[in-house]
Every structure is written in C-alpha cells, then in structure tokens.
Amino acid sequence: MRIILASKSPRRREILTMLGVPFEIVSADADETSNITDPALLVRELALRKGRAVRELLRSEGRLDENTLIIASDTVVAAEGRILGKPTDDADAARMLRMLSGRSHHVISGVALLQGTREIADFDQTAVRFAPMTEAEILWYVQSGEPRDKAGAYAVQGLASLFIEGLTGDYFNVVGLPVHKLDLLVRTFTGRSLPELSL
C-alpha cells in the first residue's frame, strides 16, 4: 500500500511519522469556499475536497493506481458560534485569543480516505478549556510568534499549554490529525489497521 498524505502541515507529518507509517506528501489546492455553517460537516467536506484535488493531480500525472491510499484532513476552531481559521496578522491573533480566554471551545478535524473511486470521511471533535488570559499574557504569546499559521491562533503542543486548563477528547485532533479516529476509518476502509498498512 502506497500512502499519500494530502497536507502541507508539518504537524500532520510529525504525527504520521510518530506512528511509524511510511508516506509521501502530495498537496494540491482545493476550493475552500463553502456555504456549510456546521463546522463538523464543513471540515468533513474540506478534507474530502483536499483528497479529491490530490487524486486528480496524481491521475493527471499518471501516478494513481489501486494501491494508493490518500489521507486528507482539515481542522478548524469553533468558538462563540464562529469558525476561526488561521490569523491574518498579529492583531487578528490577539483578537482570537481574547475570544478563547477563560472559555471552552471546540477543535474539529475532518479526515478523508480515498482509494481508486472509493471515498470515506468522518470528523472528530475535542473541547479545549482556556484559563483566563491577561492582556499582557495575550501580547506575550502573540509576540512569541507561535500563533502564526495556526487555526485559532494557538499551538496546543507549544507555549499555549501554559494557558490550557484541560481538554476533553483526542489530543492529537487538536494538533491536527485525530489519530484514533483515523485508525478506525482506515480499519473500516481497508480492513487493516494503520500500522498494518505498511506491512
């Protein structure tokens, strides 16, 4: 089985590497505009689109065969009824962190698997509870540079851990790839577990 990770995210690469799964990275731009307002349905759809974009790219290059399994994922942060993507700048990051401070929010990742013409997709959700942050703490955290390029303007695996009281659900879902859910999906789709794919 040849495994393709349809993602540019260094965090997703690290997670798959940690699991001992050999994989290649192929990413392709997918249309991310959507009318879907439910975050779980949205990330499920965006993961599928990312996977399909990579499938089309591989097909057009003559590199797609029945042995190729494409894994795609998309993550958003949902807080106060709004969906937070990556901050546009430091002021936007500070605005997002003020929304998260002293409250719980949800991190939702969609996962899609594609092989030949077959597709399967699902999502996983984790609640994350932030301690109240002072304005000085928000500025300190923004200035650390960590919020850049992170959905919701924080990295659970970094300095933000100082401000996170706790979470409920899969930790790796917050990092960007819901490991347990992915393994369940791989078992349903291929009849083998994620580690068995490379045997």
Add this chain to the structure above:
Amino acid sequence: MRIILASKSPRRREILTMLGVPFEIVSADADETSNITDPALLVRELALRKGRAVRELLRSEGRLDENTLIIASDTVVAAEGRILGKPTDDADAARMLRMLSGRSHHVISGVALLQGTREIADFDQTAVRFAPMTEAEILWYVQSGEPRDKAGAYAVQGLASLFIEGLTGDYFNVVGLPVHKLDLLVRTFTGRSLPELSL
C-alpha cells in the same frame, strides 16, 4: 533565578525545553516506600521527597542558594483501584495493558517546588479512555518496546495514541508534567509565571 529539574525523565526535560525555560538537571534517589494509598496524596508526597533529596544533595555540595528553585514531579497510573508503576518486563506490560483496555483510568502527577526552606506541592489528574484492545494488538504494542520504562506501560505521545479514544484534563500531565498546574504553582510560590522566571 536558577531552575533545577529534579527528574531523570526525558519527557519532563522535553516539556520544560518546549516552554523555553532554561534549567539544569539534578537527580537524587528518594525513598519511594509509603503507606499512602490515595494516589493523589502519594504522588504529592513523592514529588516533595524527590525535591528534598535534591535540595539535600545541593546543600551538601555547597551549591544551594536562595536563587535556586527546585521543580520535582512524580506520576502514577491508577486503574481498577490499583496503582500502576513501570512494568517489570514484557509480560507485566501486557498484564497492565489488559487492565487498561476498554476502560478509563486516571493519570496523576504530583508537583513540588522548593526554594530555601520553603516548599509547596500539589497534584493534577487526567482521565484517559482506552478503546478495547485485542490480544494481538496488546502483543504488537508490547513488542514495539514503547511500554518499557513507562508508568502504566504506555506512552500517550507515541503509538498508544492509536488506542486512546480520548482524555479529560491536561494532556501534558499524562506525558509526565502538568504544565498548567505547574505554572499556577510557580505563580503562587514566586509571584512570577514560569516563562517570567528566566527574564
């Protein structure tokens, strides 16, 4: 402020490094025998003993001053009313994993801070929910070597993530150092946050 981590655990070192805190490692053997059966009170006491053992070592070597802050921690896994430490061998690891399979258990870390003659200690608790594991999965995981030298015979930050449905509480507490609780304790004890200690 000179910070001493009273621990040999590579995971605790990685966490403090991730937080950008400069520290030295000094470890000393502490008596770990105790009649305490409550796991939270036990890890709190063992963290204090580890910190005191390091304080005595530094004092005996003339290396203790008022600027030295000692951080000590101890972690246990509590499942089915029993306390699980590190497995003695692969058979013991398999026995522990059979206890954790398909159930929730608690990971409890004690943290102690010592400076001069002052001491403070607390604990943090995280619930971890394992999916049911087949005997083949348990053997595969034991053979990966990951359970060795880990309390409860698993590493939440490794291959065990495949089998962990979710957790409730601080993820880093399960890795071995409850980051948010440690920061709260440092603020109470020193009046400064953990990142501010090195300024």
